[in-house]
Amino acid sequence: MPLAPGFLYISSRFSTAGHICPCGCGREVVTKLSPARYKVIFDGEISLLPSVAATGLPCNSHYFIARGEVDWHAQLDPRQAARARTADRRAVKEERDVAPAGWFARLVRKLRRSSH
Numbered sequence: 001m002p003l004a005p006g007f008l009y010i011s012s013r014f015s016t017a018g019h020i021c022p023c024g025c026g027r028e029v030v031t032k033l034s035p036a037r038y039k040v041i042f043d044g045e046i047s048l049l050p051s052v053a054a055t056g057l058p059c060n061s062h063y064f065i066a067r068g069e070v071d072w073h074a075q076l077d078p079r080q081a082a083r084a085r086t087a088d089r090r091a092v093k094e095e096r097d098v099a100p101a102g103w104f105a106r107l108v109r110k111l112r113r114s115s116h
Contacts, residue, residue, distance in 0.1 A: 003028055008046050008065060017048055022070045025059040036095035037088065043067075055081040 003009060005020040010033075017040055018030045029052060031038040041047040045067035053076050054061040060081075064071040076084060 008040075008048060010040055019065075021054055021057060021059060021061055022063065023059045023061045025057065025061075027054070027057050027059070029054055029057070034092075034095060036091035053081065053084055055084070 003018055003020050005022075005026075007019060009018045011017075015033045016030055017033055017038060018028060021027045021029050031048065031052065033039060039049055041049065046065065047067055048065040051062060051064045051073060055076055060075045062073045062075050064073065
């Protein structure tokens, strides 16, 4: 099913948010939801943080989705885009280094603690 413009689709199952780029290019933008990457805030309106820098798309759009509205920002130059990608990779690596183990490992630890 194709995404419709003007909507932010959220999948808790896949920890992603997706939307059609608001610039009008028609490209799909998918963001990975995690503490190191993106988070969705719902307070009556939907926000996606931090900003979306679509440096992989021809439009090179840069914007926030804040309280259901698109807040446009200046496009990133190639050096800024490279720094943003490096910071993203670093944050994801740090998140992996401290991320809790899967649900089964957490259950085993909990059972071990409760048996002592």
